[in-house]
Amino acid sequence: MRTADPCVLVIFGASGDLTARKLIPALYEMHRAGALPAKFQVLGVSRREKNDAAWRDELALSVQKHAKGWDAAAWSNFATCIHYFAGDAAQGEMYRALAERLGQFDAQDGTRGNRLFYLSVGPELYESIVQRIEDASLVTEGKRWCAIDRDERSWQRIIVEKPFGSDEASAASLNRTLGRVFEETEIYRIDHYLGKEVVQAMLVLRFANTIFEPVWNHQYIDHVQITATETVGVGNRTAFFDATGAIRDMIQSHLLQIFAFAAMEPPTVYGAEDIRAEKIKVVKALRATNASDIAAHAVLGQYAASEQEGAYHQLPGVSAGSTTETYAAIKLHVDNWRWAGTPFYLRTGKRMAKKRTEVVVQFKPPAANLFRGVAQSAGEAIGNRLVMEIAPDERTRLRFESKLPGTPFRIANVEMQVDFDKEFGVEPVEAYGPLLVDAMRGDQSLFKHGREVESGWAAVMPFLGSGSSDIRTLINANYAQGSWGPAAADEMMARDGRVWHNDE
Ligand SMILES: NC(=O)c1ccc[n+]([C@@H]2O[C@H](COP(=O)([O-])OP(=O)(O)OC[C@H]3O[C@@H](n4cnc5c(N)ncnc54)[C@H](OP(=O)(O)O)[C@@H]3O)[C@@H](O)[C@H]2O)c1
Known part of the structure; x- marks a missing residue:
């Protein structure tokens, strides 16, 4: 180093x-x-x-x-x-x-x-x-x-x-301006989420162990959920947020970065060039969602009025009739060998039930169910699930099925977990610090490449309401403050036979 x-x-x-x-x-x-x-x-x-x-x-x-x-x-x-x-x-x-x-x-x-x-x-x-x-x-x-x-x-x-552009064209324009003055090796597009320990720990979990990588693919993983929710509203950033919305503010930037770390191929070595090359590849492999599929692949919502507080669209500074989304859930497919058929669900929202940033990897059930006649203590089998919590706690949890002691023979879902604070006894530092030092050391491992940013924009552009299919007509999916988002988002998951990871 x-x-x-x-x-x-x-x-x-x-x-x-x-x-x-x-x-x-x-x-x-x-x-x-x-x-x-x-x-x-x-x-x-x-x-x-x-x-x-x-x-x-x-x-x-x-x-x-x-x-x-x-x-x-x-x-x-x-x-x-x-x-x-x-x-x-x-x-x-x-x-x-x-x-x-x-x-x-x-x-x-x-x-x-x-x-x-x-x-x-x-x-x-x-x-x-x-x-x-x-x-x-x-x-x-x-x-x-x-x-x-x-x-x-x-x-x-x-x-x-951030924001690095407001759409694909403006990001490309900014890249061109930067590229006329600085070499790509001197441009540090920052995303402070990548300064968080657990995001980097995801690479170690995946690539420094032998037990995860062999099953880290469409054969064993049913789907992945990447969530970043907040209990707070837009605060004093109303004008900025109303012109931006949750997809641009959170999904295009932070959540796609976490996605890239969760979905990328192993780099040859732990070095900036190799890591960035793999991230570019996986973000480029995101399928451009067809206009006709958008309604089935996205739910946008605005929070409604509560007893204590008005609805989003009543906030001072929000334009009349605003269709800016304070909640967004989108389903993305990755067109490569590893992830064919395994969707990634990305969601974010303001004034939600809990503050939570996490990656949930839900594994498929075993190929044959030996225990089909055996009762589950929790009603239904959860199966194998890996939860990497990034905020507010920094924790990794693995769920699996176990035998409940005693008779009759019953199965219970249990959990192993590592809490980073307790395990290592180190308080997390402000994420910007290590990233600033990396830039002084000339280490771009945790910074975005220009091509990755443009590919990320290309993946979310269909959800931004450009062209004839105006996705913003879907904004009628209002949700109660303090809830887990619009009912339509639960319905989107139910159609796929899945549920959001909410209350655990
Ligand atoms: N705040 C956050 O937590 C946060 C998080 C992520 C990303 N960002 C991004 O970081 C950037 C800064 O955000 P911020 O929240 O710090 O904004 P801010 O509070 O509005 O600060 C903007 C700064 O720019 C200066 N400025 C404006 N015009 C200038 C000019 N012509 N020449 C020199 N200085 C000028 C302002 O000072 P004077 O008026 O004195 O010139 C002020 O210091 C934004 O792009 C934002 O999207 C912010």
Whole structure:
């Protein structure tokens, strides 16, 4: 494993929510863990005027609230590397002064010309900032030797937040703009779900054991459910959410990433290039759903009014007659040898019964049922089921059938589980931290490739209501707040002889 290189992290969007709530607390945690490079500076850029001291004071409050373990001395030490730069990133004039400031870091702090740009601004600014970085010649990778040390090439990398495009065409356009300025090896499309331990643990579970991989296919697996539900609503993000919806916000980004880890072929080695190549392949293998099949493959819904709170469409900031989905469940097929005939169900929703992110792998029943005359203690056989819980708990559970002690002879479904907190005694860190350090180390294993993102968009485009079959007419599937979603979603599963994994 390479250590993180000296560098300047340039955060566009310094005064924003993501920087205060996630990025700086995550960096502080990494500082305390000793994972940041010894020569490291943060330069935050946004338009409002403030000085380093004022920004550090604001960030200190946020770190106390959002990071694990406040240590005033550790913060004071870390805060010396945090700096603020006021400027409009959409205007070219700012970049000359920015380049000078970056040069000062190289000269005084040994950051070697290495830059990690972070686009933590609204997506409408992404392309224009990338273009201005190019115009200001801030990307020198591959073009000249680093001015500081002739034995080292400097690097310039860019982290791009979600949303990465709003459809297939806009994602392709953003990829083209990025590709004109940065090599693909320097573009880090971030999805913080991939910084979560259990998502990475899925690769270890699958590929460091011999007992799962031989049965990880359509012969033994009946179907897979990938769920990310929340009990909260859209909060103060109404305008953003109403223009985006649950498919774009959750399914196209996070859930397809988890899908790729669950469904990909084993890479040859645990390395970025091999992992990314396999993820691209499996996402590309997702079948484009025909317009005529959409109604049978998707349920979209909006939460209705409850006694305490109005319906989604009554929220201030939601457009009149909005058909934006707060719930979506879609069924996807993978057209490859491993998964032929085994569907993946992806669902997400706001104001649902429980906060839960998990992958449920439901195995098929045994080929012959030796115990067909034997009573099941729970009524019906559950069979073999592997549940990988990602949030709020980090747990892996395996269910199987066992004999209930005593007579008469009865069968019960039992469970083995590993709770990551209890087993390893380590509290999970903010997922952004390890990902930021990976970017400083030049490790793209947990970042999305441009082709993967475009293929992911291609798979969800049929559900976004483009073309003549307007899926948004299905939005009449309303659901009660605090429930598990529209009845139509249960009916979709029932038609396939399956049920959602809800209450266990
Ligand atoms: N917040 C989250 O939890 C979260 C999670 C996942 C992804 N994201 C993504 O991350 C990005 C940032 O989200 P956010 O929630 O932090 O947004 P935000 O709170 O609205 O912050 C936006 C930031 O951009 C700055 N900005 C706007 N125009 C600028 C310009 N022309 N030049 C320089 N700075 C400019 C703003 O500061 P000034 O007004 O002072 O310029 C502010 O610092 C978005 O793309 C969002 O989709 C956010």
